[in-house]
Amino acid sequence: MARIKTEKNTTRKDVIVSKAAILFREKGFKAASMRDLAESVGVEAASLYNHIKSKTELLHELCFSVANRFLQKLDEIESEPIPAIQKIEKILRFHIVEMVNNYEEVYVSDREWKHLNDPYLSNFQNQRRIYRKRLAAIIETGIKNKEIKPIDAPTAVLILLHAISGIESWHRSKQKITAAALEENMVTILVGGLTI
Amino acid sequence: MARIKTEKNTTRKDVIVSKAAILFREKGFKAASMRDLAESVGVEAASLYNHIKSKTELLHELCFSVANRFLQKLDEIESEPIPAIQKIEKILRFHIVEMVNNYEEVYVSDREWKHLNDPYLSNFQNQRRIYRKRLAAIIETGIKNKEIKPIDAPTAVLILLHAISGIESWHRSKQKITAAALEENMVTILVGGLTI
DNA sequence: ATATATCGCTAACACACGTTAGTGCAAATT
């Protein structure tokens, strides 16, 4: 009857959520069972329910905490008085750093949100759509100001966001280049591809 | 007792496989049940087993048919006597066209291969790894020949491949630009990003 | 020291899953 160990300023629920992120990432939400999760936490499956309401709650928690972080950062960057292309670069770098440092959460939020239930599902999809529109708007501005090539902005957004999710492969690769080098390479190619 | 309808040159198994692609794409392999599949084929679940061996067989079929198409095309392009950057562009265009026209299969092969079982799993992973190495080698050549910026080749590969998978968002979006426009935009940004 | 809330346990539930066995009709083959 060993209790779940918590470090300072983390609840037992936090421990469960972050173990869930690891598990959902490696098996996928549907394939990861509560018994798997329990084992990785070091407890029986039923005991998890003293801390959480349901399996899906874990997914909510992960998806929305990630989404909120990105939205907040976008607010911040959008209001800075800098050229559009620099805003895009800042956002890009933020995404990369997040994907490198909070791999599991970000990955799960990106790939497993399909398994959310309404109303969370439509909510999440809306946030996502709006986020992309805001990015597209920045790119449009950059095009008007002749900083960015005259391309289709939504397509550019789609390329940027999905390219970032490729960091998954970097995480899995044997001989990794450093995170900093990865970031510079990605910025070179992607910002370079957009710039006139 | 209505039989599965087949068109000319397609077996009943083909019908099942392609319906499975649609289902696996929209729900994910684990979340899609054989009963779901049966319903979309217009038959009882048990009847499917007159044509297939198992649920996983459907996934094999999808993953490897896609992988083989890509490998074959790579063979073809690799041996052409053209500059490296043009090879990359050709491969890129092939990926885009495949993702546009064979959306379901390609998407499933890309996202759901995790659920393959050994020995198919390791087999598939190997093929993938080798494919990426061959792409990286082409990029390295391009760098040596000063056609391509001096970037980390594996990182470039990862960006290319994942950017392409972003076409998923294009498929789902309401106001789509044409497939041809999509292709040109993607090539502009990505080949532009690589070129010196 | 006593009372209370916290939390992990065992046992069990209802259900959805992939799959098999066996039956009989209809199409294909002779």
Place this chain on the structure above:
DNA sequence: AATTTGCACTAACGTGTGTTAGCGATATAT
């Protein structure tokens, strides 16, 4: 026309799933 094969059906199986109920021990608060 007779026979064989193809194929969809019903019924059911075993297993793994998320989750609940209720008990007892331990940590926390009084």
